[in-house]
Structures are given as structure tokens and as C-alpha cells.
Amino acid sequence: MTEPDPGVTEPNGAVTDPDAAAPAGERRRRSGGRAVGERSRLPQQRPWAQPRLRYRPTEVVSADELESIHEASLQVLDEIGMDFLDEEARDLLATAGARVEPGKERVRFDRDMVLERIKTAPSSFTLHARNPEHHLEIGGDWVAFGSVASAPNVSDLDGGRRVGNHADYQNLIRLCQMLNVVHFFAGYPVEPIDLHASIRHLDAVYDLLTLADKPIHAYSLGRGRITDAMEMARIARGIDDATFDREPSLFTVINSSSPLRLDTPMLHGILEMSARNQVIVMTPFTLAGAMAPVTLAGALAEQNAEALAGMVLTQVVRPGAPVVYGGFTSNVDMQSGAPAFGTPEYMRTAMVGGQLARRYGVPYRSSNVSAANAVDAQAAYESVFSLWGAIMGGVNLLMHGAGWMEGGLHAGYEKVIIDAELLQMVAAFLDPVVVDDDTLALDAMREVGPGGHFFGAEHTQSRFRTAFHKPMISDWRNYETWEEAGSPQAPAKANSIWKELLAAYEPPPIEPAVAEELQAFVARRKSEGGVPTDF
């Protein structure tokens, strides 16, 4: 009962053991982590690891129905077509066999061209991080969980809801860096509005690459920003251009302007990123009843048409460039037009999205979403329902895994922690149930016998410290003890935890030469004026 628990570590990998009192020097240290010299109050976490999808994904529609959605999408692309708001993209597609009329934005695709072109998209790839221990496998049965991204506002219990700013931006990066179950940054956790738009991407990407060491996303907001981000990701990894072009080290989400349109900044994102073998996550944002048909099958057919068109462009730009199929079909509240998330419609379309991605043999992106304004029961149930849709839908890349609220309009500090709890529970759910002579425990049952108790059995004593998932948030105290403690609810506990994590935060190590090169790059690009902001 005094052996250290090898499976449970605190942030950055130092072993937390509430019972043992090993000297600081004996505490183990993982590379990329930091030693903790004294007893820490930090919550126990699962160690850094990517879960694997062990269970057969749920098939919401039959194989025939899936083919009907697929065929409808091809018909949309062939007959209606899609608007591409960039001439270079249209020219590339025309050269590759798409039908484009001179001077028109509409692009139409023969079905065979679509099917032929997407064949070169890889089924899986490695997304590289600055810290090699944080490289991620994207595809197959691997899952990676991302941070919240792209929220214009931020909120915590103490300060309430406020406009996104650089200080909160940095703190949310630090917080997600400390959470082992957050595997990558899905974008800016909150928009740092107080950084001027012409140079915001430089400071923001610099923060992502220095305050943390996990894989990152950059926004497709024109050529200048995305090429700056690629250069910074290359510098941060300390690799040359050729290596960067071989090793995906950055990803960008491409949202179509549904229905059936891809705008210029997004197209430039595909053109620049795919050319250098970086990762496109092609995600139509198809809200049924608004930007897509009110029927789920129709919304999915539209999603699929837009996703296929984007995938085709990536492969035209560079056959073999990594591309992820993104599903983000939800519904609106038909009374108010407000988007809804974590709904039964969302769950099913998330799962059908996964069926489509598997049909095309590419990795699948889904999200952990909620429309709730407060960190209440609604926030939790919408998130778990969306995780149910994602996980049983076969998600490989989970965007907005920790902290997304209010339909994406704010990032919540407490929601980051509660979501990290949910993600840890999902990861534990994906742990195998080991069935062998040892775990079947016949000897223990013989020893205890009818009417006995297992706690004292050797079989229990030698295993109990690592037997079960240990929660950060869940309060299992009896009612009286809990009431004496002030009847704390989940958000209050989450509030304490994010503060403890931020207080314990230390930046991950970085080579001084790399840091200097990054700083020099940022300084130079700022002196050049950053990027034009008139897009």
C-alpha cells in the first residue's frame, strides 16, 4: 500500500501520491515536465497519453442510406456546384478537371473527378509538436483532445464575462498546457482583442509556441498570417524547410461559408498550407434550418458536398497532403434562430459525419460543444451528449474539448476544468476492461466467500490505489460532510483548481536559440507592419 502509483501523475508529470512521503529527489520526472519539490495540492491527472477508440463506432444510418447521402453530395457538386471566391483556386480546379466558366465563381465537379482526387488523402498522419513527446497521431483509432478555440469573450466565476484580451489568452494557454488531457491547441482559446489585428497573429502564435509545447492551430485569415504561422512553427521545432514540408507541424480549420461557398482567406489557407503538407481540417458549419436544409439528411448532404470540395482542392494542390473531414452540423432553435449544440440532432449528425469520414478513409473531426451561458447542468449535459456523439462517431480530432460555452461565444475557465474532467472520464471509459485469470478474481471470491467483504482481501489491497479513475471535480462525500464543507458545487471546485494550476504553472523548456529566432521573426514582421487588415 505504500508503493507509488505509476499511473497517476500531476500536471507536467510529477508523481502525486497522497499517502507516500518520498523525498523530492526520488520523485520521478518526465522529459518536458518539471520536478515538484514539495507536496503539491494539484489535482491528480491521468498521464499524457492519446486514448484509442476501442469500440465499434455507432452507425446511425445504414450503408445504403450513407450511399444516398454520398450520392446526393456528388449530385450537388456536379449540378449546383460551389462558389470559390479566389481565382487561383478556381484555376487550379479547372486545370484538374472541374468545370469553371470564365469570370464566374461557380465551380462544378464531375463525380469521378471528386472520387479520384480524394483517393490521395492520407488515412492518418503525425501532427508534430514543439515537444516531441507531444506529437499526435491523427487518424485510425487514435483520439486527440483540443482546447477551446476562437471565443470572442471569456468568463470566470470571479470576474464574470468580459471581452477577450491578451492576459486571459495567455492564462488559458497556461491552463491548457497544465492539463495532460488537453492534447493540442485548437486555436486561440479566446481572441486577444487588445492586440492589433495586423500583428495579433504574431504575438498569439508566439505565445502558443512558448507558453506551451503542444501541437497548435493557426487561422486561415489570408496568406500573410498563415505563412507567418508556418514559419514560426518551423522555427519552434528547430527544423529546416524540407523537414517542415515532410512533417505536418501546424493545422488550420477551413470553414466553408455554407451553403456551398468558400471565401478567399479560407482558400488561401488551403493553397498555402496544403502546398507545404500542413493539415487542413475541412469543416462546413452547416446549421440545419439556416445555412443548410432543415432535414438532417439534407444538412449532411450539404456538409458532405462542401467537405468533399475542400478535400479535392487540398489534393489538387498537393496529392497526399493531410486533410481531416470535419463534421459540425447542428440545428437552430426554430423560434429564435439561435444555434443549438449537444442536441439529439447534433449527436446523430456527429455520428453520421464519422461514417462519411470512414467511407473516404480520412481522419474525422468533431467537437465538445454547449450552448449554455452558465456552467450548470445544461453545460454539462450538452457537453457529454456531444462527447457521446463524437466518441461513438469515431472522432480522431476533438476540437473545443475543454472550455467552450455559449455556442462558442465565450471560453470559461471553470468550464475548462469541468471539461477536462469529462475528457479524463472519456479516456478512462476507453481503457480496456482486462479479462484474465488475475482480474476474474476467483481466488479473491474463494477467500471472501458469501457474505464477506472484499476490502481486506489481498487482491483488493494490492490493486486499490490504481483500480479506478480518480476524479478532479466529482464530489463523492456524504451529504452531511459535504454540507459542512459549505455545499460546494462543481463550478466552485473548478474555480479552485484552475487557480492552483495557474499558480503552479511554469513554462516548458525551450532552446534559447529557438526562442531568440522566434523573437527575431516576430520583431521583424512587426517592423514590416504585420499584415494588412483590410481583408
Place this chain on the structure above:
Amino acid sequence: MTEPDPGVTEPNGAVTDPDAAAPAGERRRRSGGRAVGERSRLPQQRPWAQPRLRYRPTEVVSADELESIHEASLQVLDEIGMDFLDEEARDLLATAGARVEPGKERVRFDRDMVLERIKTAPSSFTLHARNPEHHLEIGGDWVAFGSVASAPNVSDLDGGRRVGNHADYQNLIRLCQMLNVVHFFAGYPVEPIDLHASIRHLDAVYDLLTLADKPIHAYSLGRGRITDAMEMARIARGIDDATFDREPSLFTVINSSSPLRLDTPMLHGILEMSARNQVIVMTPFTLAGAMAPVTLAGALAEQNAEALAGMVLTQVVRPGAPVVYGGFTSNVDMQSGAPAFGTPEYMRTAMVGGQLARRYGVPYRSSNVSAANAVDAQAAYESVFSLWGAIMGGVNLLMHGAGWMEGGLHAGYEKVIIDAELLQMVAAFLDPVVVDDDTLALDAMREVGPGGHFFGAEHTQSRFRTAFHKPMISDWRNYETWEEAGSPQAPAKANSIWKELLAAYEPPPIEPAVAEELQAFVARRKSEGGVPTDF
């Protein structure tokens, strides 16, 4: 846009249509319901209907691993055996081939006897309600959701937590009767402590049968109580003894006293109920690390041994008697010994339990559980995780569907409503995604085209009122509007809803002669002193 919405009804079946203003006389009425003569503020609900499991259940363990658990269970029953604390039960089992030493409580079972005996258990059956429209199919791909049951305490936001009592007992029955998604009563929603134990069952079952008209459960607390409950269920249905013996009209949960023991009142429940073809839900309560091995495979092997032993007894008493395989394996907090629910361990054992039930070809029981003390994010995420385990585990009979908190130690009014929201969302998740020419919406996409908006399309306008699940609780208003409304969180909204439902409650109709016969039975049994309370 003015047609009434056929798919959405308010409690008891009156159509709720926020836009239309049809005269009261035109409002439709379902049998068993009541007409609502004026505009109601009651929440919209899905109509009464049993969902069907449309998706392939999740297989957490392989077929080989499942066989290993099965074989370990048979070995337990053969070698260790199980204590049966009732002589009549032991004698019956001995006659049927089990090995019993005279004067000993231990019963051991040859594996072939177990496998042979359970073959007669039916794969599905109808559980009859007083109101024929509320009969339930138990088994196959049918799901039925039950109320909270057996809580010793009760809680609401206004009155806080208090000991169970008759007034709250009756109100919780009324509330669950009003909720279409609560299909049956899983027991006493809260224990009416203020009714004397000798006659409590008479008043309590009378209330269940008169304040509501859905299928009910009665407790196996000795022969007297369960036979009284059977007679009352028979009277309430207005059927004779022979019909009652053909038609399951009552169910009882049998919990083994794990590990490996069945006590006298529970055994009398099996003997009396199975003899009359009534429903046994055989549910070992196997908390890993306490009453069962700390390893999940071992806890499941023990659960399965106990479940099989109970199933054997039902079939020895009456071949063909309905019996449900109950899974309730969870884990304890190994620091405090407190039981934990809705955990990753719970989810996986719920799913393996379903695999075992399907292996034996009998219906499966699981539960909606939470250890939370407040109706906070924890309460919601533990409940949705347990629903994920249950639904993807292939549950047929969901106990504690609405209202269970604090590991079963209290029933919560607000939790009833929030759970009803979760159950409605699960039911909507189980609705098929219809894929046909109409739903694929190619015409709508042609009409709207790239860059357009679907709200104005005829395809949308003719479908939007019934297109999506409508929530009772989820608040999708924008932040500013929500804040102006006082920043209401989910429990506050649930508090309003249960009050509205209780205010609108009317008892379901009952034949006067049936009511009189029930009253006379209760009066006679009370005059006889009820049942002894020295068990």
C-alpha cells in the same frame, strides 16, 4: 405555418401550439388524458412512446472475454456456491438438481443445470399497466424509462433536503405521471417514512395505482407485502386471477446481498412473484472493491453468478416466468469507501452487463445514476455518462430514470425534471435519421444555392415546427437576453416546471368500482394489522 404540430404534446396528451389559437373544442384528446381548455404554460413534451434501440450496442469485451466472465461465473456457482437464506427456496433448488447439504444455507449449482434452467426465461414480455395505453414491451429493442425509486430522503430548491414522507411521495408520483417520458414507477420515488411500516405498502401501492396509471413495482419485503401488492395490481386492472397469472402486471427488483447471498425477504419475492408469472428484475448490487472484487472483470463475474442463480430460481419456480437481468456494478471511492456512480467503471460494466444479458437472451436492466449532492454539473454529467452506458449497453428497463441523486439517498424534484429532459433527448437521439429524396433536400439546395439562406425556403417552412427536439430546460437565449432574465440556471427552470406540472395535475380516470374494491382491500388488510414488522 399554422398547422398544429402533431408530434408534440403536453402532459396527458393535449396539443400545445404556441402559435395557433384553435378553440378548446378542436384540441385533440388522447384516451387516458384530459382536455386542456385554455392555453397552457406547461412545457412541451414528446408524446408517450417507448423508444427503440436502433443502434448496435457497444461491445466492451470481446466474445472470448465474455465467455471467460461467463465461465468464471459458472465456476463460482459450482465451486463456491451461494447462500440462500430460505429453506423453501433451497428445497426447490435441491429438487431441481442443485447441491444442498441438509441444515446448510450454501447452494451449489452444476454448470449444466444453470444453462438448462435459464433456457426457459422469455426474451421479452409485456408489462401491463392499469391503463392499457401504458403497457410496456420489455425486451428486444424496446426501452422503458422508470422513475427514481427507494430514496430515503427528498429534496427541492425551496425546502432543501428532508426525510421521505407521504406528501412528497404523492407529489413525486403525480409529477412522474405528468411526464410522458417516465414510463413506469421503479418503486417508491421516496420512502413515505410517516406511514407505519406494517401498512405502508398498502397506502403506498394504493397511491401508485390511483394517482397514476403506469406500470408499477412492489418491494420484496416478505410474503405479506408482495402478495398484497399482487392482489392490488390485479384489482386495479380489473382482471381475474387466471388473467393475472397470464399477464405480468407487477415487477419487483431482487437485490442479492453481495457477495453471493440471497436473503429471506428477497427469496420470498421470487417464490411468490414467479409463481404467479410476475416480473423479477434480478439485480446484484456489486460495488467493486467492497461487495465484489476490485477488478471489473471479477466484479462482473460475481454479478453474473448472482444474477444466474436468481434467474435459475425463477425458472425452477415457474418455467417461463419473466425475469430481467439487472446490472448494477459500480466502484467505490477507495479513499472513503463511498459508492461512485456514472463513472467510467460504471459505464463499462453497464455495457458488459448488456452483453451478458443478450448472451442469455433475457431483457436487460440498467439505471440513470449520480452521486452528486446538488443538481449541478456533476449531477448532469454522471447521469448522461450512465445513460450512455445504459443505452449503448442495450438497456430495456431503465431504473431510476428521473430524480435519483446522492447515490440513491435522495430524490430531487428538480432532478426529476432535468432527467426528464435527458430522457427526452435520449429518446430523440434514438429517432431515426430519415434518408430519402424528400429529406436529402436537393430541390431546397437548388432553390437556395450558394450563399443563400434556408429559412425562407418552402422545404424549411413546411417542416420547421416539428424538425427538431424541443427542450424543456435547455436555455438557448443569447447571453444578454439571458442575463436580463436574471441569469437563470437549469435548477431554477426545473423548479418552475415541476410546480407548473403539479399545479396542472389531475388524477387519471379510474372505474369507480375498481377504486372501491381497492379501498376495501386496503381497509380490510389494515383492519387485519397489515404485515408483521419484525422481519
